[in-house]
Amino acid sequence: MAKLGYSAIPTHPGDVLKDEFEARGISQRAFAKSVGMSYSVLNEILNAHRGLTTTTALLFEAALGLPADALLAIQTKYNLQTARKKAETISWMNSIRQSAAVL
DSSP states (O other): OGGGTOOSSOOOHHHHHHHHHHHHTOOHHHHHHHHTOOHHHHHHHHTTSSOOOHHHHHHHHHHHOOOHHHHHHHHHHHHHHHHHHSHHHHHHHHHHHHHHHTO
């Protein structure tokens, strides 16, 4: 997967956001309150237990100036890389490849 720019460990957009919060000295609780987001939702995003939606990506763009499309690209890459590691996905893809090979 290295050819596609994937690392061994997928990067969740929450990792990027958490680094941004730390660099700017932003409190999670203060941020959540200021933008009207539940602290628990914000914490789940920052700790990679919840994915970004288009709405939350736009919220971070408005509040922090981070491009929503870049955050969503990181989320998509994370989702793909995580799915490719799941046994059921691997089995399903192998089955499709075998079926497609006879077409």
